[in-house]
Amino acid sequence: MKILLLLFPLPFLLPFLLGTTSAPPADSPPVQDSQEPGQEEEVGPLEERMLVLKRGMRALRRGLKDPEKDATNLEIVAGMAVAVGEGKLLTPPMLEGIPQEKKEGFLLEYRKSMVSMQMELLKLELALLGGDRDAAKAAYEVLKEMEDAGHERFTQDG
Ligand code: HEM
Numbered sequence: 717m718k719i720l721l722l723l724f725p726l727p728f729l730l731p732f733l734l735g736t737t738s739a740p741p742a743d744s745p746p747v748q749d750s751q752e753p754g755q756e757e758e759v760g761p762l763e764e765r766m767l768v769l770k771r772g773m774r775a776l777r778r779g780l781k782d783p784e785k786d787a788t789n790l791e792i793v794a795g796m797a798v799a800v801g802e803g804k805l806l807t808p809p810m811l812e813g814i815p816q817e818k819k820e821g822f823l824l825e826y827r828k829s830m831v832s833m834q835m836e837l838l839k840l841e842l843a844l845l846g847g848d849r850d851a852a853k854a855a856y857e858v859l860k861e862m863e864d865a866g867h868e869r870f871t872q873d874g
Pocket residue numbers: 760761762763766767769770771773808809826829830833859860862863864866867870871
């Protein structure tokens with residue numbers, strides 16, 4: 717009985733003794749996803765804007781089906797337009813590997829594609845403001861195509 721009493725705290729102490737406790741030290745920074753601290757990849761300024769687009773498109777995929785969500789849909793679209801407006805002024809990392817004589821043309825094409833995207837976002841905004849669901853969905857589909865074409869052309873891994 718004495719031994720049992722002595723062993724009683726063991727299950728509670730075991731994680732601490734083995735160093736497997738899941739509680740992080742109070743001063744450790746929050747860890748994102750499953751990455752270890754220090755292993756996070758740095759997100760570049762353009763990628764940051766692209767992530768706004770990704771989140772926006774994901775929300776709109778369902779949101780556009782629901783007129784009740786149009787206030788939120790409009791907010792999302794406006795946020796995406798800001799991200800594209802800023803992103804068009806940034807330099808795609810792929811530029812580095814482009815031969816000097818082709819850099820200017822590459823940047824021009826990039827800028828034009830991003831401006832087209834701004835225009836499509838405006839079309840989506842107008843469609844929502846006019847309550848035209850078909851036009852809103854059509855603009856969404858065009859944006860999806862622009863995403864694929866833009867990545868094919870302006871990112872390393874297409
Ligand atoms: C709805 C449209 C778009 C979405 C949701 C989107 C989303 C993303 C995401 C999530 C990334 C980062 C990770 C990855 O490579 O998958 C990215 C990177 C990138 N996207 Fe887009 N994108 C869109 C449209 C475009 C367009 C139209 C262009 C070009 C005109 C473009 C150019 C790029 C470039 C250059 C990168 C690399 C950024 C970097 O590494 O810093 N994207 N995009």
